[in-house]
Amino acid sequence: MKAEEHLLEVKGLRKHFSDQKDGPILKAVDGVNFHVERGETLGIVGESGSGKSTIAKMIMQLEKPTEGEILFHGKNITSLTNAAKRKLQIIFQDPYGSLNPRMKAKDIVTEPFFIHEKMPKRERYEQALKLLQEVGLDKEHLNRYPHQFSGGQRQRLSIARAIALKPDLIVCDEAVSALDVSLQAQILHLLSSLQKTYGIAYIFIAHGLPAVRLISDRIAIMYKGEIVETGTRDEIFENPQHDYTKSLLAAVPPSHPRLREDG
Numbered sequence: 001m002k003a004e005e006h007l008l009e010v011k012g013l014r015k016h017f018s019d020q021k022d023g024p025i026l027k028a029v030d031g032v033n034f035h036v037e038r039g040e041t042l043g044i045v046g047e048s049g050s051g052k053s054t055i056a057k058m059i060m061q062l063e064k065p066t067e068g069e070i071l072f073h074g075k076n077i078t079s080l081t082n083a084a085k086r087k088l089q090i091i092f093q094d095p096y097g098s099l100n101p102r103m104k105a106k107d108i109v110t111e112p113f114f115i116h117e118k119m120p121k122r123e124r125y126e127q128a129l130k131l132l133q134e135v136g137l138d139k140e141h142l143n144r145y146p147h148q149f150s151g152g153q154r155q156r157l158s159i160a161r162a163i164a165l166k167p168d169l170i171v172c173d174e175a176v177s178a179l180d181v182s183l184q185a186q187i188l189h190l191l192s193s194l195q196k197t198y199g200i201a202y203i204f205i206a207h208g209l210p211a212v213r214l215i216s217d218r219i220a221i222m223y224k225g226e227i228v229e230t231g232t233r234d235e236i237f238e239n240p241q242h243d244y245t246k247s248l249l250a251a252v253p254p255s256h257p258r259l260r261e262d263g
């Protein structure tokens with residue numbers, strides 16, 4: 001990576017939807033710029049409908065931008081090779097929607113290897129066990145199907161799958177929002193420890209500030225399709241500039257515990 005190059009750079013990104021031809025245009029994302037550096041976490045916070053998931057979908061090429069560009073390692077994402085694409089992964093709020101219900105955990109976590117490379121059966125088993133152990137699961141989970149896991153375990157399973165190919169960036173789209181607060185903290189700890197081990201960067205999307213505060217180095221605040229404010233975690237929490245950021249902060253309990261004291 002060149003010194004001046006960001007891991008991910010989003011420039012002038014817009015997504016406008018229109019249900020009918022010549023009908024009203026919904027500006028879901030309307031001129032968004034941000035960047036993510038290697039190994040850091042950028043939180044993106046905003047109310048429901050502010051455009052967060054649409055940004056995630058455009059980064060993963062599930063939606064085509066109306067305008068603007070997204071660079072990963074300095075290259076437009078539309079021109080990435082399969083090998084480069086494997087370095088960009090996503091985790092969703094509801095792992096039920098993203099994990100194949102008919103596949104066992106061992107096959108779910110090693111499937112990414114089969115898409116990209118061949119692997120002998122024995123090695124596949126060992127890789128599956130290693131991946132499950134990395135996310136706090138174990139041998140007894142290898143042969144279980146997604147519905148046989150608890151909500152927190154299922155999210156661990158989707159994290160194991162996301163880290164299988166050692167990505168540089170994982171987009172976490174409301175990844176802990178469906179979990180209760182103590183489970184959220186456990187998953188955030190897991191994500192932080194994987195970040196320390198592998199230098200993974202995260203875009204951590206959430207509708208409220210508490211979870212984002214625990215994990216983010218920098219935070220972007222979204223309102224109606226635009227980023228209204230970006231700053232380090234301390235800048236956002238201690239010196240918010242925008243009225244919408246202030247209203248989000250007013251909803252955060254004052255003594256929320258911090259996961260990381262170093263950032």
Ligand SMILES: Nc1ncnc2c1ncn2[C@@H]1O[C@H](COP(=O)(O)OP(=O)(O)OP(=O)(O)O)[C@@H](O)[C@H]1O
Pocket residue numbers: 017018026028046047048049050051052053054055207
């Ligand atoms: N495929 C689509 N067609 C039309 N409108 C869409 C489409 N996808 C999203 N939208 C609209 O774009 C806006 C932004 O949606 P988006 O899902 O990005 O918001 P969000 O901030 O992620 O919300 P949430 O926190 O509820 O997931 C919403 O008004 C939504 O209804």
